[in-house]
Amino acid sequence: MANYYQKELETMPRQELEEMQLQKLKQQVRHVYQNVPYYRAKMEEKGVSPDDIQSLSDIAKLPFLTKNDLREAYPYGLLGAPLSQCVRIQSTSGTTGKRVVAFYTQHDIDLWEDCCARALVAAGCTSEDVVQVCYGYGLFTGGAGMHGGAHRVGALTLPMSSGNTERQLQFMQDLSSTMICCTPSYAEYLIESMKEQGITPQDTTLKAGIFGAEPWTEEMRHEIEESLHINAYDIYGLTEISGPGVAFECQAKSGMHICEDHFLVEVIDPDTGEVKPKGEPGEIVFTCLDKEAFPLLRYRTRDIAVIKYEPCSCGRTHVRMSKPMGRSDDMLIIRGVNVFPSQIEAVLLTEGYCANYQIVVDRVNHTDTLDVYVELPPERFSDTIKNLSALENALASAIRTMLGIGAKVHLVAPKTIARSEGKAVRVIDKRKLH
Ligand code: DLL
Numbered sequence: 001m002a003n004y005y006q007k008e009l010e011t012m013p014r015q016e017l018e019e020m021q022l023q024k025l026k027q028q029v030r031h032v033y034q035n036v037p038y039y040r041a042k043m044e045e046k047g048v049s050p051d052d053i054q055s056l057s058d059i060a061k062l063p064f065l066t067k068n069d070l071r072e073a074y075p076y077g078l079l080g081a082p083l084s085q086c087v088r089i090q091s092t093s094g095t096t097g098k099r100v101v102a103f104y105t106q107h108d109i110d111l112w113e114d115c116c117a118r119a120l121v122a123a124g125c126t127s128e129d130v131v132q133v134c135y136g137y138g139l140f141t142g143g144a145g146m147h148g149g150a151h152r153v154g155a156l157t158l159p160m161s162s163g164n165t166e167r168q169l170q171f172m173q174d175l176s177s178t179m180i181c182c183t184p185s186y187a188e189y190l191i192e193s194m195k196e197q198g199i200t201p202q203d204t205t206l207k208a209g210i211f212g213a214e215p216w217t218e219e220m221r222h223e224i225e226e227s228l229h230i231n232a233y234d235i236y237g238l239t240e241i242s243g244p245g246v247a248f249e250c251q252a253k254s255g256m257h258i259c260e261d262h263f264l265v266e267v268i269d270p271d272t273g274e275v276k277p278k279g280e281p282g283e284i285v286f287t288c289l290d291k292e293a294f295p296l297l298r299y300r301t302r303d304i305a306v307i308k309y310e311p312c313s314c315g316r317t318h319v320r321m322s323k324p325m326g327r328s329d330d331m332l333i334i335r336g337v338n339v340f341p342s343q344i345e346a347v348l349l350t351e352g353y354c355a356n357y358q359i360v361v362d363r364v365n366h367t368d369t370l371d372v373y374v375e376l377p378p379e380r381f382s383d384t385i386k387n388l389s390a391l392e393n394a395l396a397s398a399i400r401t402m403l404g405i406g407a408k409v410h411l412v413a414p415k416t417i418a419r420s421e422g423k424a425v426r427v428i429d430k431r432k433l434h
Contacts, residue, residue, distance in 0.1 A: 002315050003126075005120075017261065036077075036295070064273065064285065066299075067300075078295075102294045104293050107292055108291045108292055115244075117148075119245050120210065126155070130155065130178050133146045133157060134168055135183065143161055149245065169197065173203055176205045181211075184232075207231065208233065210233050214333045214336060216323075231253075234249045235247070241288060242288075246259060246263055254308075255322055262290055265307060266285040268285055281322075282305075285299060306322045308320040332359075339370075341359055346402070357426070358373045371407065371409075375414050376414060377414070
């Protein structure tokens with residue numbers, strides 16, 4: 001039996017939904033044009049005005065926004081509401097220089113939490129449930145979003161935040177958690193810790209988990225479901241658009257329904273920017289239809305996915321997106337932190353290394369590892385081991401300062417890192433996630 005949080009909106013007939021989207025789009029474009037000079041300038045440059053938006057496909061006339069625009073307009077340049085009406089910010093984790101600060105009015109928080117509540121209810125949550133939220137709280141949207149969603153459903157909410165595994169497992173048992181929200185890699189870590197402590201699925205009352213914020217595979221889903229005796233659901237979102245709940249899986253577990261009454265989705269060719277024919281994979285682009293404070297139009301997510309238009313057995317009419325199959329930029333997500341190889345390169349350059357380097361990401365015991373292999377400049381090659389190890393530590397600490405996460409640095413002899421014949425292979429991601 002399908003469960004809905006906002007049945008009328010979630011199962012709205014397509015034609016009605018599209019009429020509503022068009023009406024909201026027209027209003028939103030006008031709102032942004034009038035209130036966001038940064039975007040208005042981009043529209044003027046493209047020669048488009050709010051009157052040019054007469055159908056949903058007219059959206060293709062509007063300019064795109066990218067992470068670069070967010071950086072350029074940082075921090076207030078894309079604000080669509082006076083600061084006095086904003087009640088919250090959230091931000092992406094640990095990516096100095098690339099940090100996104102998103103603003104919310106109370107209306108924006110409400111619609112975001114509604115989306116999270118939809119995801120929870122789709123996974124079987126009711127007011128009888130005990131929801132253990134172990135996404136990070138604070139600037140990261142994971143904790144705040146799922147917490148707000150669980151409140152809306154009326155569930156007992158355990159605001160655990162991430163980490164402190166012993167306490168997580170103790171509360172899970174003592175307070176009879178029935179649902180858990182965390183990253184899939186943290187779920188795997190919890191499973192491992194349970195095994196070590198001799199805690200079996202029968203010792204818990206968990207029935208479902210909602211996992212997202214990073215890529216994970218069907219194999220991981222099976223492993224988590226088998227090990228915890230639960231149903232595991234995927235959830236997708238990004239800070240720029242609101243946070244978790246932009247799309248979520250229903251009990252069919254076959255793609256994530258996009259909350260299309262709030263977010264209009266397009267799929268484009270990442271190289272040309274052209275809209276792709278229906279059903280083809282491409283870069284996902286979102287337009288916020290009714291957000292006030294951070295009303296991004298045509299925001300390029302860099303996530304590559306496919307949209308399914310077929311009706312779903314759950315009765316929801318909103319289209320479904322596949323798990324992201326990769327990114328059209330080189331961003332890595334390591335232990336939940338967005339990392340660009342260029343940031344590591346920048347550290348190496350400032351510290352006087354430039355010859356050649358390689359970044360190796362792996363997943364060991366369910367935790368991401370980051371190893372940076374750096375060739376020593378020939379003049380330093382004869383240094384003592386003590387000196388070399390001090391250099392490694394200094395580099396590792398500079399990388400930690402830049403990224404907010406630890407890395408293991410290995411200094412290697414000049415010319416030992418394989419040269420590539422084509423583009424340099426700067427990153428080796430050994431995690432089998434796509
Ligand atoms: O990760 C929001 C979130 C929190 C989603 C909790 C789900 C659960 P950001 O830190 O801004 O926001 O990172 C957004 O993470 O563009 C994707 O590349 C990736 N991502 C998010 N969810 C998934 C998922 C949050 N289910 C970036 N599968 C996005 C794969 C995901 N990648």
